[in-house]
Amino acid sequence: MSNEVKKDYTDRELASMSNEELARLGTELDGVTVAYRKNRWPVENDPAEKRAANGIAIWLGVSIIMAIAFLVVYLFWPWEFRNLGEEGHLWHTFYTPALGLTSGISILALGMAVILYVKKFIPEEISVQRRHDGPSEEVDRRTITALLNDAWSTSTLGRRATIKGMLGTAGVLFGLVVIAPLGGAIKNPWRAREMDYYGDGTLWTSGWTLHEQGVKLYLARDIGAIAEEHEGEGGTHYTTTGVSRLMRVRPEDLDAGGMETVFPLADEDVNDGDRYDPARDVYENHMHSIHGPRNPVMLIRLRTSDAERVIEREGQEDFHYGDYYAYSKICTHIGCPTSLYEAQTNRILCPCHQSQFDALQYGKPVFGPAARALPQLPITIDEEGYLIARDNFIEPLGPAFWERKS
Numbered sequence: 007m008s009n010e011v012k013k014d015y016t017d018r019e020l021a022s023m024s025n026e027e028l029a030r031l032g033t034e035l036d037g038v039t040v041a042y043r044k045n046r047w048p049v050e051n052d053p054a055e056k057r058a059a060n061g062i063a064i065w066l067g068v069s070i071i072m073a074i075a076f077l078v079v080y081l082f083w084p085w086e087f088r089n090l091g092e093e094g095h096l097w098h099t100f101y102t103p104a105l106g107l108t109s110g111i112s113i114l115a116l117g118m119a120v121i122l123y124v125k126k127f128i129p130e131e132i133s134v135q136r137r138h139d140g141p142s143e144e145v146d147r148r149t150i151t152a153l154l155n156d157a158w159s160t161s162t163l164g165r166r167a168t169i170k171g172m173l174g175t176a177g178v179l180f181g182l183v184v185i186a187p188l189g190g191a192i193k194n195p196w197r198a199r200e201m202d203y204y205g206d207g208t209l210w211t212s213g214w215t216l217h218e219q220g221v222k223l224y225l226a227r228d229i230g231a232i233a234e235e236h237e238g239e240g241g242t243h244y245t246t247t248g249v250s251r252l253m254r255v256r257p258e259d260l261d262a263g264g265m266e267t268v269f270p271l272a273d274e275d276v277n278d279g280d281r282y283d284p285a286r287d288v289y290e291n292h293m294h295s296i297h298g299p300r301n302p303v304m305l306i307r308l309r310t311s312d313a314e315r316v317i318e319r320e321g322q323e324d325f326h327y328g329d330y331y332a333y334s335k336i337c338t339h340i341g342c343p344t345s346l347y348e349a350q351t352n353r354i355l356c357p358c359h360q361s362q363f364d365a366l367q368y369g370k371p372v373f374g375p376a377a378r379a380l381p382q383l384p385i386t387i388d389e390e391g392y393l394i395a396r397d398n399f400i401e402p403l404g405p406a407f408w409e410r411k412s
């Protein structure tokens with residue numbers, strides 16, 4: 007029992023004890039009884055020991071090679087998306103399996119090496135320990151250190167330079183396997199690139215910013231069209247040629263009290279009405295507009311009696327077209343789509359945290375956590391009677407961010 011063990015050792019007595027004696031004393035003081043202990047390799051230079059070490063080295067080698075292979079795949083593999091039939095499609099298809107396979111085998115091999123090491127080299131031991139309360143005393147701290155030293159020396163790791171080195175290398179490379187993929191997530195959010203339906207990649211812009219470059223932007227609805235089946239020389243295939251996903255909207259397309267989600271559609275991507283050409287393929291650009299994170303806009307047609315009660319925000323008095331008002335659909339709280347328009351109260355509701363915005367008061371928040379009005383898009387119609395953006399938004403869309411002043 008641990009309370010029968012002598013504990014009041016002087017510094018001198020402790021200093022005179024060997025590491026083995028301190029380790030044994032430590033187990034006794036901790037209430038641990040070592041019932042059975044046997045060294046795995048009592049005979050020095052046992053050939054079986056060498057074979058065991060080689061087996062572990064092979065697993066570690068596999069782990070190292072696979073970790074390096076993972077990094078090579080991650081950095082140099084042609085991962086960019088390629089459609090079926092395009093050159094490089096096969097390489098693209100195998101990118102993710104190659105990452106999974108190399109990292110998986112690397113982890114598995116490292117795990118096998120550790121398990122084998124424990125089984126082959128750590129002494130077999132059965133110990134029984136009783137728990138006790140209270141803080142550690144000096145003698146306990148010393149003996150614990152001795153026990154750790156003992157574990158290190160009996161594990162024989164100290165004298166196995168090859169395995170130690172390979173284990174260290176495998177550990178470092180395994181760490182890289184875990185950390186390296188995070189590198190792809192590190193991006194400069196303010197590095198502007200060419201403007202397109204995604205804006206220039208910064209939070210200040212959206213697809214509607216194309217207007218500042220002189221692009222005529224229609225307000226277009228998503229009709230959900232998908233690729234169509236065609237009979238061609240190579241047999242039946244699906245194609246998006248002649249399929250328009252976005253269609254321009256006219257004022258008369260909306261009933262009074264109605265709401266429609268619209269996206270920016272550049273003049274050169276129009277393929278509907280009298281400009282429809284079955285040989286054109288504008289589908290991809292339409293999808294880019296729909297996927298632009300700050301592009302969705304709620305086009306609301308107020309009832310005339312409600313429109314008479316509208317309070318315009320200063321500087322935005324002419325942003326509407328008749329009874330038609332266009333507000334960003336991206337909630338100014340944390341960016342959910344404010345999809346619900348309640349025509350009786352003229353309120354726009356965000357389903358995420360129940361913020362409510364008043365469509366009769368420039369999208370001003372009237373309930374919930376949102377603190378800023380929904381930005382309003384200036385709109386009008388063109389000579390053909392289609393609704394178009396008259397300008398870009400005059401403020402950033404969506405939630406607040408560090409650099410925003412208001």
Ligand code: FES
Pocket residue numbers: 337338339340341342356357358359360361374375376
């Ligand atoms: S994101 Fe709209 S209320 Fe929170």
